Amino acid sequence: MSSVNPARNAAVRILKQVLDGAYAAPLLDQTLAQKFSSSDAGLLTHLVYGTVRHAQTLEKALLPHLKKKPQRQTWVILLLGAFEKLILGTAQHAVVNEYTELAKNHGPQLGGLVNAVLRKVELPETLDYSLPDWLLKAFQQAYPGQWQEVVEDLLKPSPLWLWLSDKGVRQLEEEEALVERGFGQIDKVVLSRSLRKTKAYQKGQAQPINPASYSVVEALGEVMNKEVLDLAGGTGIKAAFLAKKGARVTSVDLDPRKAEQGKQNAERLGQKVNFKTADLRTPGDLGTYSKVLLDAPCTGSGTLRTHPEIKLRITPEYAREMAALQKSLLEESSKFVASGGELVYSVCSILPQEAEEVISSFLEKHPDFEVQVPELMVPSLKTAQGTRTLPINGVDGFFVSRLLKVK
Numbered sequence: 001m002s003s004v005n006p007a008r009n010a011a012v013r014i015l016k017q018v019l020d021g022a023y024a025a026p027l028l029d030q031t032l033a034q035k036f037s038s039s040d041a042g043l044l045t046h047l048v049y050g051t052v053r054h055a056q057t058l059e060k061a062l063l064p065h066l067k068k069k070p071q072r073q074t075w076v077i078l079l080l081g082a083f084e085k086l087i088l089g090t091a092q093h094a095v096v097n098e099y100t101e102l103a104k105n106h107g108p109q110l111g112g113l114v115n116a117v118l119r120k121v122e123l124p125e126t127l128d129y130s131l132p133d134w135l136l137k138a139f140q141q142a143y144p145g146q147w148q149e150v151v152e153d154l155l156k157p158s159p160l161w162l163w164l165s166d167k168g169v170r171q172l173e174e175e176e177a178l179v180e181r182g183f184g185q186i187d188k189v190v191l192s193r194s195l196r197k198t199k200a201y202q203k204g205q206a207q208p209i210n211p212a213s214y215s216v217v218e219a220l221g222e223v224m225n226k227e228v229l230d231l232a233g234g235t236g237i238k239a240a241f242l243a244k245k246g247a248r249v250t251s252v253d254l255d256p257r258k259a260e261q262g263k264q265n266a267e268r269l270g271q272k273v274n275f276k277t278a279d280l281r282t283p284g285d286l287g288t289y290s291k292v293l294l295d296a297p298c299t300g301s302g303t304l305r306t307h308p309e310i311k312l313r314i315t316p317e318y319a320r321e322m323a324a325l326q327k328s329l330l331e332e333s334s335k336f337v338a339s340g341g342e343l344v345y346s347v348c349s350i351l352p353q354e355a356e357e358v359i360s361s362f363l364e365k366h367p368d369f370e371v372q373v374p375e376l377m378v379p380s381l382k383t384a385q386g387t388r389t390l391p392i393n394g395v396d397g398f399f400v401s402r403l404l405k406v407k
């Protein structure tokens, strides 16, 4: 039987699946629902996300010590061990012992290899922010004055951002959470247990959302008693907030499972949202609305702190495919805007081709719309086509534009 810390054991299993294409968050949720002490739960989360965040740097550090890249299980053990030694600064003897033991459980000969490599591995002299070159250039282009601060910040753990009602703040503090003021109603919270197990969450007084994502809801302005169409609404998080602000909301997404989850979540938050399932490339007639939101599917390049696995998969080709989809969804969405109404376009991406270029191409074909650059509640930069949030201090990188139908 292995004497290895259960967090390290579980990290190997989860990281292997993440490298095979899975998302880390649901795997961590499932694993943490089992019995883990709060310190092991913290270590497991940190090991998985931290190793993925620094994967490119760790690979550069490890490869010179290997004849070839080993099979997946051993590679994952080496990545985790290198992360603990080089980035977390765990004592070398502890790292070498723990990961050698782990490797031995998967094959006696693997212990020797892991032991030798983890003893020798050093940080490369030139640090590359663990981003592919083309993506680093995109950050430099999107944030010319602040790119270095941005890409360094993306390597840090993500804070827990929560929308909290006043009762939710009191309830969470009673449950021994530390609640720090963030932006507007979105607070930064330190919790030593799973959010879902708190009374504040169960009573609908708390909802996880990044401040940049919440600023999209605010970009729709006053919605009290208005009919709002929420397109590509996913599990209806923004829809639920719009309903909270007094809107009657119809939320449409391609995936029927998201509508199911959305209904349950809106109910927990005490809100009613009308969920529909449709492909927005061919949506049919959804009616006309004074406020329409298109929170378009995107590469997620603005959420690398929360979803670092995106860095392992994103390619320029995928960004081009997404930009083509966004252009076609924006075109379709514009058909549902009433005269004098507004269409808010948002993406959680920092790539200009998913942001400014989508708006420019739309405006070329649509003299009936004009752009209004929104003021957002988080630190942002304005461009001619919209506002980009500045992804530092735990805030995600979003692009938000408001299009007014003038005729």
Ligand SMILES: C[S@@+](CC[C@H](N)C(=O)[O-])C[C@H]1O[C@@H](n2cnc3c(N)ncnc32)[C@H](O)[C@@H]1O
Binding pocket: 232, 233, 234, 235, 236, 237, 238, 239, 252, 253, 254, 255, 258, 278, 279, 280, 281, 295, 296, 297, 298
């Ligand atoms: C950025 S997410 C939406 C997040 C959501 N607005 C929220 O606040 O939780 C984009 C969504 O677009 C949906 N989607 C992708 N392609 C679509 C299509 N062709 N028609 C409708 N929805 C689509 C995805 O299922 C996904 O839920």
